Amino acid sequence: MSVHDELTHAQRSLDELFRAVGRLEKQLGTAGLEMRRVRADANHLRESVALLRDAASAPTAPKRPDLLPMSDTPYDNSLWTDSDDEGLGARDRHAP
Template structure:
C-alpha cells in the first residue's frame, strides 16, 4: 500500500467511527450499533495487518524470561516413597 492509500484508509475508518458514535448517541448501545462498532474494530485490525505486510520486517526479540534450573538426580528413588501407592494407569492394582 502506498502512504496515500494508508492515509485514506485511516481517514475512512475514522469517519466510520464518528458515524457509529453518532448512532450510539441516538439509539444507545443496542445490538446493531455494537455489531457496527465491532465491524469497524475488525476492519482496523485487518488494515493494520495489511500495512504491516508492506512494511519492512522488524527484528523481534524474544521476551526475557528468567527460568529456574531444577536438577533431577540420576540416582534411584527411595522405594519407601512408593510403599502404599497404587499402580493406577499401569495395568491395575498389584498385590504385594
C-alpha cells in the same frame, strides 16, 4: 497512488466511520445487537488496516536461507550396522 497513500486514505475513512458510529451510538444507544455488531465490525476493519499497514512496511522479498553444499561421497557403512532395513524387517527374521 502509492500503497502508503492508499492506506492513509483508508485510515482517514475509518476515522470518519468511527465518528459516524459514535454519533449513531449517541442517538440509538449502545445496548442493541445491531449497534454492537456495527462497532465490532468497525473494530475489525481497524485491525485489518493495521495488519495491511504492517505487511506493506515489511520487506517485500523474504531473505533466502543460505544453501549448504552436500557432498557426493557415500556415507560410511559402519553408521548403519545397528539399524534395520526399513520396511523389510530385521536381517535375521523374515518379513510378514
